[in-house]
Amino acid sequence: MPLPPPRPAPGRLRSWAREHPLTTDLSWALLWFVLTVATWPFPNASAFDTAVHLALAAGCCAALGARRARPLPSMAVLAVLLAVQVWWMGQFTTLSVVCALVTSYTSQTELAPAGRRLVLAALLTGTAGAVLFVPHTVFTEDLGVRVASLLFGWTTLLMFALLGAVRRHNREEVDRLREHALLLETKREQELRLAALDERARIAREMHDVLAHSLNVIVAQADGGRYAASTAPERAVAALTTIGRVGRESSREVHRLLGVLREDDPRPPRPAPGLEALVPLVDEYREAGLRVRLVREGDGPGDDAQDPPASVSLTVYRLLQESLANVLKHAGPVAVRVGLVRTPGRIAVSVANPLGTVPPGPGERPHGHGLVGMRERVALHGGSLEAGVDPASGTWRMRAVVPWEQA
Known part of the structure; x- marks a missing residue:
């Protein structure tokens, strides 16, 4: 330079x-x-x-x-x-x-x-x-000359006083501009700190989703492998293989999220999962024991719906990931219907499953932070989320609508 x-x-x-x-x-x-x-x-x-x-x-x-x-x-x-x-x-x-x-x-x-x-x-x-x-x-006694000399002297003094006033005004203006620049710098630093706090909150939500999904899959596979070890060893081996794969993927994901907090990490961040990763996610939960039926509308080859932004795709992925993790955790290996409807400028996600029969473990809270995090994600896009028991069918239903502005 x-x-x-x-x-x-x-x-x-x-x-x-x-x-x-x-x-x-x-x-x-x-x-x-x-x-x-x-x-x-x-x-x-x-x-x-x-x-x-x-x-x-x-x-x-x-x-x-x-x-x-x-x-x-x-x-x-x-x-x-x-x-x-x-x-x-x-x-x-x-x-x-x-x-x-x-x-x-x-x-x-x-x-x-x-x-x-x-x-x-x-x-x-x-x-x-x-x-x-x-x-x-004044080298004369004439009063008129003396008055003229006095007026000249006053004019000169007032001129120098005016120069001083201009100098003071310029200095005050410079001080004001410096103070304004300092306030702008302080505001910028505050905005950066708030942005860092928002990023940390986002990372905390990401880690919650990743760990909740991975631990539920691992627990389900471990329980299934333990029961199948004596009667079907090959199924126990498959369960252990799934546990290892999910554990490694989760470890990589957690390291990626934590790496964002390190300023000296030279590795580029991995792309966030989106709509294209929904099928592998569903297949993973099928291997864990859920009987998932995925119904997609509006995203076929002939549809004209515009692709959503990456943030919307990530939100839909995390909603489905959290929902399936909750089903596996609270209801066990049951049948699940997942609906994904794309229309211009919005995506509707729905998950329905029978009520759970798995009792909570010792010290486990009946209501965690999963739904809270899901609502926060949807609210960031101006969407809505409804979750609860459907009295008519006796099933648990979650439905979320995530909009975005089309170009």
Whole structure:
């Protein structure tokens, strides 16, 4: 992957300045101090006046260096130093103008609304007092010139205040966008966690279906093989063969489901069973002792019904698998009628069998999670499921309708 081109030097400098505001402000303050010393307007002044000027300049530049770290204290110090400087020198200097303009800008970027109004009002009032009442700030006594100079000074201060307000607005907008991006990232992480929980719940249902089906088949074959061992050894061998095959298939299926939880598993997932696997499933339960009669309608070669999505096919397969496992578990080797009717946009599955005569084992709950899981699967597709005893025929019936949207 090619490396991105390096950022231009101005861009890197701006990024560095944003990350180190105090160092940046101190650097600017040092530059202003050097310019103040270089532009000292009274080269023939006494040593005392020069020392006072340097002290005032150093104090003003130090306050400017802390304008973002400590904005309100630094502006209070600047107000006092600027008043002393204008009163002592009787005129505006380069440093006093710089301090007034930077203070106007910084008040709008760093202070709260009340502080912004207070500092701006103090700057405008101080400028008016200095221009109108300090004799040598304007080199004329004409009132019109002084008023024009005052208006020019106010305009300049308000312009820098406007620049600070724009800067503050841009910074707040960037902060808002960053917060919005953070919220979106948090929401995305939550959605991923919820998706992982849904996947784990799906895997739990899959494992329940697989294990319930396999264990019922194994138990039925083991019981049949035990009874047939003395009279028909070949049937006992066939039962053991079925037990081994079902156990291996179940083991592979469980490993496949658990492998989904491993991020470092490089093996591709096996395709989920669907409608094409219904006949082998029925044959497997026939070998376990159920007398299953499968009646299919609407899925012949001449039918125009559209193939259902893979999720619908898997749901139908799991419904039939769970139903046959329940029949074998609760009713034993009885006759079962399985109906599968396909129409455009829906599949109806029905299972009917005589009521069970197999008593529950010790510690076995009469109602497990099988029907609950079946209802959840059907509900995911907006379908319906009915299960219970039919009083007219005295049989247990399960009927489910699984719809889907056709393209």
